[in-house]
Amino acid sequence: MSFKSVLGQLQPKRILTNALQNSSVAHAYLFYGQESIGKKKLAIAFAKALNCKETDPLDACDECASCLKIERRIHPDFFYIEPAKSTPTSREAVIKIEEIRELQKKLAYLPYEGKTKVVVIDSAELMNVQAANSFLKTLEEPPSSTVLILISSNPHRLLPTLISRCQGIQFHRLSLNDIREILKSQPQEERESLTESEFRVNRSQGSVDRALAEDLAEMEGLREQLLEVLKNVSFDRMDIVFGFAKAWARQTEQLQIVLNELLGLIRDLALYRSGCGQSDIQNANLSATMIPVAQSHSLKTWLDRFNAVRNTQIALSGNANAQLFLENMLIEFCEAA
Numbered sequence: 001m002s003f004k005s006v007l008g009q010l011q012p013k014r015i016l017t018n019a020l021q022n023s024s025v026a027h028a029y030l031f032y033g034q035e036s037i038g039k040k041k042l043a044i045a046f047a048k049a050l051n052c053k054e055t056d057p058l059d060a061c062d063e064c065a066s067c068l069k070i071e072r073r074i075h076p077d078f079f080y081i082e083p084a085k086s087t088p089t090s091r092e093a094v095i096k097i098e099e100i101r102e103l104q105k106k107l108a109y110l111p112y113e114g115k116t117k118v119v120v121i122d123s124a125e126l127m128n129v130q131a132a133n134s135f136l137k138t139l140e141e142p143p144s145s146t147v148l149i150l151i152s153s154n155p156h157r158l159l160p161t162l163i164s165r166c167q168g169i170q171f172h173r174l175s176l177n178d179i180r181e182i183l184k185s186q187p188q189e190e191r192e193s194l195t196e197s198e199f200r201v202n203r204s205q206g207s208v209d210r211a212l213a214e215d216l217a218e219m220e221g222l223r224e225q226l227l228e229v230l231k232n233v234s235f236d237r238m239d240i241v242f243g244f245a246k247a248w249a250r251q252t253e254q255l256q257i258v259l260n261e262l263l264g265l266i267r268d269l270a271l272y273r274s275g276c277g278q279s280d281i282q283n284a285n286l287s288a289t290m291i292p293v294a295q296s297h298s299l300k301t302w303l304d305r306f307n308a309v310r311n312t313q314i315a316l317s318g319n320a321n322a323q324l325f326l327e328n329m330l331i332e333f334c335e336a337a
């Protein structure tokens, strides 16, 4: 992976290429922006370019011994840290202080075989407090010949003191054309019909993982189920409220997917209700079911329900009691009707 093989992200690439060209590479960067849009790929490409055996490269050659070692994560001057769950049942993966201490020991030495030691910390906001405070010391007194790259999709969860010591580089969601290109580059046996892959492109919201990960049949079933809830939930049908909350509250892995689907559906219903053009509809294949549901409530109902889901997502990202907040969300659905 080199700069030129990372799709989109022209601005971040320009900033990094200029830094290489002017020998003005910062000690620390923060790559931020939504998930799965190329932050990690570009960080690795940058690590390669900084150590590439070509003379004064402005991009990784992706062929020399150094580039290949970084690609395989076996380069002694390249350090990649990501959160891990301490036990299989842990709710959230974290980066612990032990890992940061281990890293700090290694950073005390000069580069072993490359020109620059490069540290990539993926999902840096998942450093626990001790780890973050310890890492802050490294940022305050950066070791020589070292570039630190923090990656985060939720930079608001990082300590402000960490953010202020990094050069921030914002990544933007990919264009639908970029997503289309990435889907086309998938192995032949995994390719789908053009309609299916267009469907993925439209639903990707500029994120590659989202475009690739969906099990189309399973998602189809989920969307139909959620539409039923949106159509029928009311104060006369509290069984739907409690049934839904109970069914989903324990499925922590799935919950954010369900809430994102709800947001997507409500967004489409609001668009149908407002009479806007239909070119932006994400779930166009469900139009026959969706249009009558959209018309059965006012635009304000859909907007209120949209906000109820957003607020629930925010509450749940802070470890709130899922069942309680799902019930509350659905009661707000009833009230908005």
Ligand SMILES: [Zn+2]
Pocket: 048, 051, 052, 053, 054, 060, 061, 062, 063, 064, 065, 066, 067
């Ligand atoms: Zn190279």
